[in-house]
Amino acid sequence: MKFAAPLVSGRLVKRYKRFLADVILDADGREVTAHCANPGSMLGLKEPGSRVWLSHSDNPKRKLKYSWEIIEADGALVGINTAHPNKLVEEAIEAGRIEALSGYASLRREVKYGKNSRIDILLESADGHKTYVEVKNVHLMRQAGLAEFPDSVTARGAKHLQELADMVAEGHSAVMVFLVQRPDCSTLSLAADIDPNYASAFQQAKDVGVAAYAIGCDVRQDGIDAVKPVAINV
Known part of the structure; x- marks a missing residue:
């Protein structure tokens, strides 16, 4: 970007x-x-x-x-601009930099789903199978090399995890992508001390089949690109 x-x-x-x-x-x-x-x-x-x-x-x-x-x-x-992550992840998917999300026939943004929500990215395969992708911005680093999410309590984030779990229950795929808007982190973890409810909701979603990936960014004065996988330690 x-x-x-x-x-x-x-x-x-x-x-x-x-x-x-x-x-x-x-x-x-x-x-x-x-x-x-x-x-x-x-x-x-x-x-x-x-x-x-x-x-x-x-x-x-x-x-x-x-x-x-x-x-x-x-x-x-x-x-620090949280208006960019969806675009950055879209670009990364289209460039094949998130291998697990490559090869889909179509990609759409901000599609209505669930009870009253919009999914950040909806991927559809040629046979009609849908993968719901929620994107979260990450920039907290309290320990060198370790990105953490969230940096404050996020009831909305926990709600999104439940909605992704609901999509899995309906037979679709669901993915949480953590977009790390900094180049100096190789691992991501959950800040359970900041929001234990989110950490619990994440584990529950993971247990029912919601996948999670993290990708780090090259941040420059002329632009930002999501370019490198970040390990998730949860």
Whole structure:
């Protein structure tokens, strides 16, 4: 995934109200407020003074012209925009970088399913068999090389696991893909101390046949690509 235009660098002042971040731009020293498309706690990724990169929009309908895309943390560039993972996983599937999800006849995004939900990606084989793919963004690293999910309590995430389990019960396939938006992790685990309910729901879904894969990202100032398998240790 390439960014539409070069990113703007700056220093983080603070992240607040979940979706706002104040940043001092390197170019002219102005302080701007950027949209932070990330509902999580961003544990370890909101230290004041951190180097960050923003995208800029000329859309006159947008109140905030800047969006926070990347932060430098632990010596690596980390993607924090949770609007990107579905596209990144779609690109990885189409490029054959998630081997278990290759070879399907069609791929569709945001398809209605279950009681009142939309699946991130629906794969269908030539014979009509469906595979429901839920994507979760990961960027928490508390131990070197170990990515963890979630970084805050996510009742919605537990709900998604139950819905995937329901699809398996109906005879379909279901997969959870963890998209690790950082290049410095080789293994992924669940942060059961942060959300024990999610960890329990994950195990229950796994026990009934929901599969799980993780893929790590190459994060650059000009773009982000999901490129390498990450082992899951659960």
